[in-house]
Amino acid sequence: MSGQIVLLLLLIGLAAGILSGLVGVGGGIIIVPALMFFVGFSQKEAQGTSLGLLLLPIGILAVINYYNQKLIDVKVVGMMALGFLVGGYLGSKLALVISENALKKIFAVVLFYTAFKMLGFDLVAFVANGIKKIF
Structure with missing residues (x-):
């Protein structure tokens, strides 16, 4: 792996980490497109690769x-983690x-909708109005 790639990967990780800490996003929104x-x-x-990062703390x-x-409800995190565990398995299989x-x-539709x-x-009204204007 070249030094340039190593630096690029470190910068992608840094950007994802900053945005994750700032607004709670990282993997799908930053890491996946950046790696591509x-x-x-x-x-x-x-x-x-993005999912591999989730395995580490x-x-x-x-x-x-x-x-x-006091901004984290541990019970909510636990319930969501259980759902994420099952959902991640099923989503990766698909x-x-x-x-x-x-x-x-x-992936693009999910980002666009979000x-x-x-x-x-x-979004539904936006698309409906756009279609009306076309026709």
Whole structure:
């Protein structure tokens, strides 16, 4: 692995860590696209690498900061972790059998939908109004 790739991977990790601590995002939104666009990973390689990061306690320092401010409900985390465990297994099984192209499109739709919702837009109304204007 070249020094340039090592530096790039460290910068991707740093950006994901900063955004994760700042707004609670990282893996899917930062790491997956960055690995694809800057390092040349396939969608599946990028997703697998991003999920590999979840196995390690990489966010522990950020979690401690939020926990110390009483901003983490441990019961909620436990319930969601159980769901994530099962969902991650099922989602990975599905991701590994569908085409790379379909997976990219699903990923893009999820990001697009999330962005619209976070901006306060009603995506269904937006699309319906767009279709009305076309026809």
